[in-house]
Amino acid sequence: MDLFLQQLINGLNVGSIYALIAIGYTMVYGIIKLINFAHGEIMMFGAYFAFIFATSFGMPVWAVILVPMIIMALAGVAVEFIAYRPLRDAPRLSALITAIGVSLFLQNLALLIFKADPKVMPKLFPETIINLGGVEISSTTLVTIGLSLFFMVLLDLYIRKTKQGRAVRAVSEDKDAAILMGINVDRTISLTFAMGSALGALGGILYSVAYVQVFPTMGVMPGLKAFIAAVLGGIGIIPGAMLGGFIIGMVETMTKAYLSTTWADAIVYIILILVLLFKPTGILGKNTREKV
Amino acid sequence: MDKNKRKAYIINTISIISLYLVFFILIQTKVMNKYFMGIAIMTCIMIIMAMSLNIVAGFLGEMALGHAGFMAIGAYSSAYFSIALMDTGFPLPNIIVLILAMLVGGIVTGIMGFLIGTPTLRLRGDYLGIVTIGFSEIIRIFFINFEPTGGAAGLKGITKLVNFNNVYWITIVIIILIFTFGRSKQGRAIISIREDEIASEAAGIPTTRYKVLAFTVSSFFAGIGGALYAHYQAFVEPSKFGFMFSIEMFVIVVLGGLGSLTGSIVAAIVLTVLPEMLRGFAEYRLLVYSLALIVMMIFRPQGMLGRSEFSLTKFIESLILRKDIKNSIDGGETR
Numbered sequence: 001m002d003l004f005l006q007q008l009i010n011g012l013n014v015g016s017i018y019a020l021i022a023i024g025y026t027m028v029y030g031i032i033k034l035i036n037f038a039h040g041e042i043m044m045f046g047a048y049f050a051f052i053f054a055t056s057f058g059m060p061v062w063a064v065i066l067v068p069m070i071i072m073a074l075a076g077v078a079v080e081f082i083a084y085r086p087l088r089d090a091p092r093l094s095a096l097i098t099a100i101g102v103s104l105f106l107q108n109l110a111l112l113i114f115k116a117d118p119k120v121m122p123k124l125f126p127e128t129i130i131n132l133g134g135v136e137i138s139s140t141t142l143v144t145i146g147l148s149l150f151f152m153v154l155l156d157l158y159i160r161k162t163k164q165g166r167a168v169r170a171v172s173e174d175k176d177a178a179i180l181m182g183i184n185v186d187r188t189i190s191l192t193f194a195m196g197s198a199l200g201a202l203g204g205i206l207y208s209v210a211y212v213q214v215f216p217t218m219g220v221m222p223g224l225k226a227f228i229a230a231v232l233g234g235i236g237i238i239p240g241a242m243l244g245g246f247i248i249g250m251v252e253t254m255t256k257a258y259l260s261t262t263w264a265d266a267i268v269y270i271i272l273i274l275v276l277l278f279k280p281t282g283i284l285g286k287n288t289r290e291k292v
Numbered sequence: 293m294d295k296n297k298r299k300a301y302i303i304n305t306i307s308i309i310s311l312y313l314v315f316f317i318l319i320q321t322k323v324m325n326k327y328f329m330g331i332a333i334m335t336c337i338m339i340i341m342a343m344s345l346n347i348v349a350g351f352l353g354e355m356a357l358g359h360a361g362f363m364a365i366g367a368y369s370s371a372y373f374s375i376a377l378m379d380t381g382f383p384l385p386n387i388i389v390l391i392l393a394m395l396v397g398g399i400v401t402g403i404m405g406f407l408i409g410t411p412t413l414r415l416r417g418d419y420l421g422i423v424t425i426g427f428s429e430i431i432r433i434f435f436i437n438f439e440p441t442g443g444a445a446g447l448k449g450i451t452k453l454v455n456f457n458n459v460y461w462i463t464i465v466i467i468i469l470i471f472t473f474g475r476s477k478q479g480r481a482i483i484s485i486r487e488d489e490i491a492s493e494a495a496g497i498p499t500t501r502y503k504v505l506a507f508t509v510s511s512f513f514a515g516i517g518g519a520l521y522a523h524y525q526a527f528v529e530p531s532k533f534g535f536m537f538s539i540e541m542f543v544i545v546v547l548g549g550l551g552s553l554t555g556s557i558v559a560a561i562v563l564t565v566l567p568e569m570l571r572g573f574a575e576y577r578l579l580v581y582s583l584a585l586i587v588m589m590i591f592r593p594q595g596m597l598g599r600s601e602f603s604l605t606k607f608i609e610s611l612i613l614r615k616d617i618k619n620s621i622d623g624g625e626t627r
């Protein structure tokens with residue numbers, strides 16, 4: 001039972017990171033129907049910036065987390081402006097290829113600047129083990145879960161309560177109608193990229209702290225899994241991305257603990273395929289009827 | 293057979309043979325060394341892979357991001373078969389073994405494509421893309437854990453049966469087969485689904501059946517590509533068939549133009565040869581490659597040839613008559 005609770009906490013830990021990254025995918029998809037393959041690389045750069053600030057500049061912890069988030073928010077906006085905006089009216093697959101191109105570009109840029117060898121991420125948070133009735137939780141795990149939940153709630157409030165948040169929802173619902181209502185669509189899309197990238201960077205920092213490593217291709221696998229989480233929850237739906245992230249994290253941790261480490265990824269994909277076969281728009285997705 | 297068609301056949305046959313002769317002379321005079329020959333063989337394999345992916349991505353217009361998985365099935369099944377066949381000691385000429393192995397790889401992959409396609413083709417667009425990624429990753433993880441084919445260490449001891457001579461002719465045959473398929477009744481039905489699924493269903497085309505057919509044919513040829521790859525490298529390992537490899541093939545198809553088979557051929561040649569040419573810059577190589585990709589897509593989002601095919605006959609005609617060269621790129625015509 002203790003082992004199970006332990007794994008449950010681990011699952012929450014991994015799941016909250018996936019959820020953070022998945023939000024970026026789902027927001028961008030919701031607003032411009034693009035799978036932003038570069039999101040994994042945004043996450044990777046966020047982790048690298050945190051690594052540099054923590055080791056070379058010795059910044060306080062809050063700055064080590066917040067500054068990379070701001071930098072990556074700006075980077076996300078820049079990526080959208082340079083690579084995706086010219087293609088907004090082009091066929092969707094061309095935009096997808098551009099996203100892949102940006103992803104490869106950023107990956108190789110990181111490879112050039114930081115070299116291929118993994119760097120050891122310093123511990124950002126003071127390490128203490130908290131004992132909760134036989135279950136041992138490290139403070140890093142608690143901080144990871146707490147920070148992710150905090151930012152997710154913040155985002156949710158922002159999207160639901162503020163004027164800009166309403167604009168984001170309006171544009172993802174119907175872009176043309178939003179223009180007619182006087183919403184600045186370009187600025188709203190930039191804002192979406194900024195928020196998604198900031199959360200992605202946070203996810204990257206927490207991921208690198210959890211796995212104690214930063215390396216240029218670190219964004220690929222968690223990026224893919226977070227994207228799967230977004231699809232699982234129903235792409236374009238923010239609570240769906242959070243739910244999907246937690247499910248993927250939980251399934252992965254549980255299979256690793258009880259079934260097999262080598263098959264863990266395969267089981268994640270099998271669950272994804274089964275969910276999509278029975279509910280093609282994801283768990284929280286609504287079925288849209290097809291009209292002639 | 294009408295006169296134009298015959299003329300086109302003659303011109304294409306002559307150009308195929310003369311291209312082969314050029315390569316033959318280059319190889320005989322040692323201008324083309326082993327390194328260049330390797331690039332040429334890989335280019336041929338990538339042409340097959342890109343064209344087979346184009347059946348689903350271009351003709352059918354669905355996003356299939358798991359082509360590497362099918363290639364893996366073809367590579368492993370054909371290699372397993374050829375090793376077993378060689379072990380029996382039955383005296384067969386190499387080319388026969390290769391053709392049998394290709395057929396086994398193609399058929400096994402085709403069956404897998406059918407089994408995967410039947411339930412998944414109910415999905416659309418990005419969801420289908422994700423499910424195909426999922427299947428291809430499951431296939432890769434399966435081969436990592438499957439001991440009879442060497443597990444993560446890979447399958448060794450495959451006889452190297454592929455050389456430039458046979459892969460060139462095999463590629464030509466497959467190009468002809470896929471072109472013919474594209475213009476057959478089935479191929480046109482598949483294209484009509486891309487154009488408007490509801491309309492084609494209303495016109496009496498069983499859309500689900502043709503979707504599955506496109507998927508099966510595409511995976512059959514992907515299996516053949518995988519078989520050639522296995523018998524060229526003489527070694528297959530699961531890590532080669534990752535997600536990025538599927539993406540690489542998809543990039544070739546989109547860059548060449550979705551639905552344009554000649555575009556796929558040109559893009560496969562460019563994107564296989566270009567990274568090799570840039571090898572001198574070593575670490576800047578992939579940076580340049582990805583930048584080229586972004587710039588290309590921004591300025592020509594429909595790909596090099598769009599949906600049209602390059603026609604050699606028309607190209608020569610326009611050269612002779614000094615007509616606008618652009619006429620040689622025209623819809624619906626074979627090379």
